[in-house]
Amino acid sequence: MKVAKNPHLLTTLGLGSCVGIALYDRENKIGGLAHIMLPYSNEFKNNSNPLKFADTAVEKLLYKMKEAGSNIEKLTGKIAGGARMFNFKNGGNDILRIGDRNVLAAKEVLKSFDIPLISEDTGGTYGRSIVFHLDDGKVVIKTVGRGIKTI
């Protein structure tokens, strides 16, 4: 989890089923980027690490952004990731659908904090790297063999 101010960039590399949650404060040009692995902390017994879960990670990210001088009432959100990296012919089990669950949780959590989700690049069967630009809030997504996309 990282928080920075323009002209810095925030990156997270090789996201698979994990989801990158990018929050942007346009006024102060401050951004925060969380990289979550699992949906809700209360769904798991061992949940002592807040950075792993969508709900606790966003909460912590908001706290850190506030500390960095951000107006957290006016944030916007973008998310990327949540792929299904491996497909099984017989449908597969829960863990292979975790990407979808992570995306859903990320969206619900943003909504619960009244942070509008303005764009996303989620799902699919491929990995993504994220570069989050803090001058204008754009999120550039790199893939293997599927080009570069800006959301």
Place this chain on the structure above:
Amino acid sequence: MFDVGDINSFYLDIFKEIGNIGAGNAATSLSKLINKKVNMEVPRVKTLNFYEVPEIMGGAEKEVVGVYVEISEDIRGCMLLLMSQHSAEILLKELMAFNNISSGSFTELELSALEEIANILLGAYLSAIGTLTDLRIKYSVPSLAIDMAGAILSVPIIKIGQMGDKVLFIETDLLFKNNSIRVNIFLIPEYDSFDLMLEALGVE
């Protein structure tokens, strides 16, 4: 109970030996498949925090061929076979059925051949572990992905991440063609499987 976060050299040696026995059998299978000598490196046992994994495995954005299987029954967890695109191409060539491997992208047939090779190697690995421990191990149909190492590793990381903050990898490399071609095999057991394996091996 064995604690993944507190692994000492005694346990380290046992897990290395598990890697040795499993990968040794996989190396024999590979050698028969390609009719060439296959070398094996000393297994590495690593306990890592999740966010360190992709970097320590050689860079999150590095493009790799990965084949994933889930293991169940007595020992649970997953296995992953990783190799570079180049290694996968050479491996296919060595099987002789594929003379003109197009560099950069594989055909459906080549992909399913790679899955089948992985199936044989991982099956050989697990059957040796099963015999050693007298535990039942069932494994899923393999599934292949060609993508960034970080994205591929996110699958076992998330699987283990549901139980805790650290992941223990037993990693062994198979090498052939003067050690220029490398196939990484990872065994990633779930937390409760460690006690079971240790108990089966007579370790208190």
